[in-house]
Amino acid sequence: MTPMSDSLPDWSPQAVVFDCDGTLMDTERHWQDARNRAFREFGLLPPPGFAERAKGVHYLDCGRLMAAETNKPDLAADLTAALLTHFLSLVAEDPLTMPGAGELVRLLSGRLPLAVASNCPLEVVEESLDRAGLRRHFRHVVVPTVMPGEPLTAERPGNGVPRQVVRPKPCPDVYAEAARLCGVPPEAALAVEDSLTGVESARRAGLRVLGVGRVPHDGDTGHADAWTPALNSPEVLTWVRERLPAARPATGRARDGNGPA
Template identity: 75%
Template sequence: MTPPLRTLSNWSPEAVVFDCDGTLMDTERHWQDARNRAFREFGLLPPPGFAERAKGVHYVDCGRLMAEETNKPELAADLTTALLAHFMSLVAEDPLTMPGASEMVRLLSGRLPLAVASNCPLEVVEESLGRAGLRRHFHHIVVPGVPPGDRVEGDSGKDAERPQAVRPKPWPDVYTTAARLCGARPETALAVEDSLTGIESAWRAGLRILGVGPLPDDGNTGHADAWVPALDRPEVLGWVRNWRPASLPGAERDHDRHRPL
């Protein structure tokens, strides 16, 4: 049974952590196109149902899965490299946001700490959000598997966090880290996700979860607390407008740093 939005309607989060692909950015189709291009590059055919199995999967794991399911395990590294190269090219050509994503981020900017928790490489997330004009609204970006001590500056001067030994979704690490960096206990933070892989990650981290997008084929919404077809639905934006503002730390209280989109 699909959980309705009213299951969260009387609750206000202290921080919001967004997935990127398919939640903020309309890039799931880019990943699908990139997978198809990589398959063709090596003369392979996508196995039936592969797109659904690959949704939300870290791109390195996806490259390995592509090789395994076509009985070419020796091509795992080459398929992974080709997959990422094709995806980056497609994003550069067509950086579109998902319906309602920009408006929801704009409504929250300066009111709550915002973060992104993604299975993509940091440069992919930065490029996607930067081209869409969204990067400056996020206090933190958390991605898997980056060496310790690395901090890079985004467009607005906010740090993009690159922590050590962060495992990809469905491990909880990206969401656990994002909530901590936002200064919120996991149970007080909201994850916004479009894939069952991401929902599993956020649930294991202890966040409450808003699922968004088309329902999975089998109707299984996993551990999502609520599910909506898109973020531009009036009931979603009305709910967001009524949230209590959180106390942002330090300079983040300065709303001038959160310019409108």
């Protein structure tokens, strides 16, 4: 582990909340491929540096960004729909985990509550984790209930019951809700993230953050507490074994997103 401060190695979390895309699942490349396919579908070229700017962004915002940066604002809805269609097709064909994701999740499983906080649609997260054999290790999956640009007073379709407001990253809601469902205060939970958008979300929610993957080009880690190149790096695995209690017997998990165990 490459420490960004000395606080993480000397600290023991009471829950761990993982991002999904690019952290647990190797789907960031699927989003990149899906963006490129959507651009080509409408005869457009990706603007320089667009992949980095789009990383971790909710797909609805990404579709609007694709339209804005190609000066085609009237295509925002069509680009968004094409983006999601291509992504779902790619995930179904090739659901791969990130290096070390399975090893770390299985090592943590039973030691303390685990959750996933993602900007992706619930069905995408659930299907990806199920196909990778990881879903059973997580008590909760939290995704936004209010989409970008949607009124915060939105109601559930058909019954008029107000929804719990969970806004997408970089808002803090998904991480704050995941910590709450795990039964711990945010400051007692660790977020594991690969994007600056996700790091910002977790930090705003009050969680400590372990960044994973390639450090951004400019070296800005978004105030992550620590950064590691892969989830199965020796430093990370040793830290888990030394700082966290031994695994407890499984007590079951929730199948529904944003709900109790």
